[in-house]
Amino acid sequence: MTEPYCDPHPNPAGIKRVAVLTSGGDAPGMNAAIRAVVRTATSQGIEVIGVRRGFSGLHRGDFITLGPRDVANTLQRGGTILLSARSHTWRTPEGRARGARHLRAHDVDALIVIGGDGSFHGAHFLQKEHGIPVIGLPGTIDNDLYGTDHTIGYFTAVETALDAVDKLRDTGASHERIFVIEVMGRHAGHIALDVAVAGGAEEVFIPEDAKEVAGVLDIVKASVKKGKMGSIIIVAEGYPGGATGVAKAIEDGTGMETRVSILGHIQRGGSPVSSDRILASRLGEAAVYALMEGRSDVMVGRQNHGTSFTPLADTWEKRKDVSRDLYRCAKTLSI
Template sequence: MKRIGVLTSGGDAPGMNAAVRAVVRAATHLGMEVVGIRRGFQGLYQGDMRLLGPRDVANTIQRGGTILLTARSEVWRTPEGRAEGARHLREWGIDGLVVIGGDGSFHGAHFLSQEHGVKVIGVPGTIDNDLYGTDHTIGYFTAVETALAAVDKLRDTAASHERIFVVEVMGRHAGHIALDVAVAGGAEEVFLPEEDMPVTSVVDVINESVKKGKASSIIIVAEGYPGGAMAVSKAINEGTGLETRVSILGHIQRGGTPVSSDRILASRLGEAAVQALADDVSGVMVGRNNGIIAFTPLEETWARRKEISRDLYRCAKTLSV
């Protein structure tokens, strides 16, 4: 294998640049050239590509976002779009492709491999931490720290005004961010997509808190919980008559300088992805389980559900008294 490609796809995640850097430098170490593909699969379809060397990725490990840019691509959902992308790979003499992204990106990589025989390795880059086959995904640690910093600030205001704050964090299909933030932020309650908990249950939580003398509360809600933070706030208002404030953190959780854990994870997985291609491995995601590099077939990363930690959920409930 003499030349490989690398792209970032889907939502950006802090640490993607560290992964791109690792791919470029690991490939250079093995005597390979690297082609950077801009704007994900849309860029591959359009042929928006250029060679990358070690100096092109200098001073990027600390940067958020992605220097390769990212975009959603409707045309890549079609066989014709993927065929055009495969043609560009052949024109550039690219022997293998590293795809950094989430489950949608891995779907695109899987079909490219199945339809055109392209060797692909997936690197998990998504703040939601919802991919099966790895303990953590690139960007997750930073997203949790960003959300937690916001919750800490909101708690100061909640305590000063004796109010209830309902804070919505990212996690459309998974509650990993919400659960970690709830435990680390000392929240009184947390609502997750994985838990079929009626929104009215928050009324009992608030009433019990008031009985115990709590003048303020923090409620964490994952965006994937039905109705989100607004539904939880409405239930509190109608059930207790108490005033609430809603804070939806949104895309602020995607940006910012990646924390050390994300930089290290991204560096390790990027290097392992290149080594896997060099060893003729394809059609898998490279992850880290219990500190060990592990490979999972791309189809399993989205077909098998990654569960939240039941122990941590129990801990959140126990400590909310």
């Protein structure tokens, strides 16, 4: 076993070996989180087992040993080196029981799950049914998990979407067109709202506000009267009708030419920006320490510049709202 290279952390739980997996949709920064888990655990004399392909790999026993050199040169890489997959089998008690047997056969004391609310459901029931300690790390670009200010991958997704918006604005102004741009966010408008403010959008539609699309018509007409050469409308994919519905309403109501751009999964890819790398690194370190301290069935997050621990069930049962102040700001600055 590798000797610790930093001060020992209290380990009353007696953790000797942990497993780590990534599950659900990939998010930029997941590799930074894996790296942090591996190197923090190693520094404390704890071995790490990587589970490939998420819960699908866990119920099949698809394990690899991870050491500090195995995660070298991964900090800047997008995606996940452990791969990810969705597993219908894991949703059954039989599937979870099989995964628990694999963990015990490999003398794994605890599991760290990097993912979103669906992944946390799987982790929660593993702990509840089989008593295996679990810690969740918020890895999702949507930033929709209660209990943390930001999730791993969110900052990069916003930057990726904003870069596209800036380029489309140039084209829109050149051709005097309206661009309706759809960003990810099935149930939450965090990405859409940040992109709208940072990209100077004329309007933004989010799932949290069921305002009528008809309201955008006056905004578009007013923009033309003010001499604006083009308009940008941001729509979260979870808004009823999506970007296509908003664009149709504009064309039907004004007769003006619109173009729809659905950014889609491009927002999940690419090298993570510095904020995601730092967030993932801090959360990965904190997850190992939390297990050593005896914590379980919680998500490690960051709130008000400090580490927070939220029961996994709260992350999906409680609602995380968008910033209403920022929503007002978007409206004020769109004139």
